[in-house]
Amino acid sequence: MTDDSRTGEPLADMPEPPSARDAVVIGGGLAGITAALALADAGVRVTLLEGRPRLGGLAFSFQRGELTVDNGQHVYLRCCTAYRWFLDRIEGAALAPLQDRLDVPVLDVARPEGRRLGRLRRDALPVPLHLGRSLATYPHLSLAERAKVGRAALALKGLDLADPTLDTQDFGSWLTAHGQSARAVEALWDLVGVATLNAVAGDASLGLAAMVFKTGLLSDPGAADIGWARVPLGELHDRLARKALDSAGVRTEVRTRVTSISTDGNGRLRVQVPGDSLRAAVVVLAVPQREAHDLLPAGALDTPERLLEIGTAPILNVHVVYDRKVLHKPFFAALGTPVQWVFDRTDASGLKDGQYLALSQSAARHEIDAPVAALRERYLPELERLLPGARGAEVRDFFVTRERTATFAPTPGVGRLRPGARTKAPGLYLAGAWTATGWPATMESAVRSGVSAAGAALSALGRPRPSHLFDVEEAA
Numbered sequence: 001m002t003d004d005s006r007t008g009e010p011l012a013d014m015p016e017p018p019s020a021r022d023a024v025v026i027g028g029g030l031a032g033i034t035a036a037l038a039l040a041d042a043g044v045r046v047t048l049l050e051g052r053p054r055l056g057g058l059a060f061s062f063q064r065g066e067l068t069v070d071n072g073q074h075v076y077l078r079c080c081t082a083y084r085w086f087l088d089r090i091e092g093a094a095l096a097p098l099q100d101r102l103d104v105p106v107l108d109v110a111r112p113e114g115r116r117l118g119r120l121r122r123d124a125l126p127v128p129l130h131l132g133r134s135l136a137t138y139p140h141l142s143l144a145e146r147a148k149v150g151r152a153a154l155a156l157k158g159l160d161l162a163d164p165t166l167d168t169q170d171f172g173s174w175l176t177a178h179g180q181s182a183r184a185v186e187a188l189w190d191l192v193g194v195a196t197l198n199a200v201a202g203d204a205s206l207g208l209a210a211m212v213f214k215t216g217l218l219s220d221p222g223a224a225d226i227g228w229a230r231v232p233l234g235e236l237h238d239r240l241a242r243k244a245l246d247s248a249g250v251r252t253e254v255r256t257r258v259t260s261i262s263t264d265g266n267g268r269l270r271v272q273v274p275g276d277s278l279r280a281a282v283v284v285l286a287v288p289q290r291e292a293h294d295l296l297p298a299g300a301l302d303t304p305e306r307l308l309e310i311g312t313a314p315i316l317n318v319h320v321v322y323d324r325k326v327l328h329k330p331f332f333a334a335l336g337t338p339v340q341w342v343f344d345r346t347d348a349s350g351l352k353d354g355q356y357l358a359l360s361q362s363a364a365r366h367e368i369d370a371p372v373a374a375l376r377e378r379y380l381p382e383l384e385r386l387l388p389g390a391r392g393a394e395v396r397d398f399f400v401t402r403e404r405t406a407t408f409a410p411t412p413g414v415g416r417l418r419p420g421a422r423t424k425a426p427g428l429y430l431a432g433a434w435t436a437t438g439w440p441a442t443m444e445s446a447v448r449s450g451v452s453a454a455g456a457a458l459s460a461l462g463r464p465r466p467s468h469l470f471d472v473e474e475a476a
Contacts, residue, residue, distance in 0.1 A: 027286035029057020031431040033241045034450025035284040040248035041466040051257035054238045061234030067349045068232040071401045072317040073360040079223035080444035090244040092236045098227035109385045110336020130221040140187040152178040157218045159210045167415035171209035172202030197440050198313045198362045198407045208410045282457040286431035300425040306417045311409035316364035321397035325355045326389035337382045407441030408434040421452040429453040
């Protein structure tokens with residue numbers, strides 16, 4: 001038996017030993033799936049290892065009785081070109097369509113005159129005129145506030161995203177310095193920023209916030225058009241992803257947790273799992289930053305402790321099933337209430353009678369550990385304020401899902417902590433939304449990181465990259 005053979009008990013009943021593979025990808029989230037597909041498309045033999053019983057990472061589904069429930073509401077924008085490529089690659093684009101044109105209903109229930117509906121939507125005009133009419137008529141800001149928002153947007157558009165000093169500043173202070181009132185921050189900047197950054201403006205890096213607003217709202221008229229899955233996320237990120245991996249020749253092993261990565265002295269990497277050892281020329285480590293820190297071999301990064309300095313931020317999701325239809329829009333955002341964004345998940349969940357709403361609550365540090373009973377007392381009355389139809393409706397089910405480490409915290413200074421794809425260990429590459437993609441912790445960032453890691457690995461292997469992979473990087 002040579003150094004390229006397995007040791008210990010086999011992972012599963014395989015037609016070939018996993019050590020015969022050229023690459024091992026550790027982690028079956030979007031970053032790992034992307035890296036595995038990109039490598040396999042280039043002719044590399046790949047084994048993908050995932051500790052959970054499913055793929056999809058933090059964007060997954062589960063069963064609750066007859067409901068198929070997403071752990072949280074995930075959306076993407078038209079400017080998310082890498083995630084759109086991913087959907088195309090797994091043949092899932094039709095199941096997660098984009099709006100024809102950005103249109104976000106924004107409901108304010110804190111006004112003395114009562115509920116008031118506004119909209120953020122774009123016109124078929126060039127940037128920045130595409131949002132001009134929407135901003136000019138946005139009822140949740142005064143005329144003076146709207147004018148100052150326009151001037152701040154132009155100043156934001158002029159920032160150089162390559163300037164490293166942006167990462168040292170917080171977005172809230174920048175907004176204050178550019179004349180933005182507390183109301184403008186709440187009703188516009190945080191309305192968008194909290195959902196995309198998972199932090200309020202005062203806690204967010206100016207560099208990441210500028211990237212979000214410049215790319216999403218100030219780059220192309222259609223950049224901020226919203227897309228979301230009309231099916232459970234598990235249909236996309238598990239079933240269709242597995243089908244694509246299988247078709248590409250990737251060997252996928254779930255319920256397989258990696259315990260260590262080391263070198264074997266023969267220029268190959270050894271990946272240890274309980275009862276088995278895999279060897280490969282290339283390993284892509286696509287797991288959360290703290291787990292990556294624990295698995296990295298000595299010397300792989302100059303300052304591995306920086307990974308532990310990358311904070312995490314939670315997202316709370318509140319799920320309510322009513323006995324009747326109470327919302328007549330696919331989604332809306334809210335002001336003057338703890339409720340942030342509400343989505344109708346009735347059809348996607350398979351619910352046959354009534355309506356199922358999912359509330360996505362980002363930057364939920366103060367509520368993430370609150371008891372379900374307390375959250376019920378807090379959010380059901382708020383939904384009744386927002387949706388008159390809910391006042392007489394029966395609540396058939398109320399439950400919460402909690403992602404305590406949903407994203408990395410986009411705090412000032414986080415940019416210097418995020419490593420690139422390459423490490424100092426030959427053949428070892430990093431992927432994950434927390435790596436240096438330039439994006440906040442989104443599905444887009446995860447896919448981009450997988451592309452970057454695969455591209456670096458293919459270069460080391462002397463393999464040409466698939467042509468479609470270049471399209472993703474050029475769009476970046």
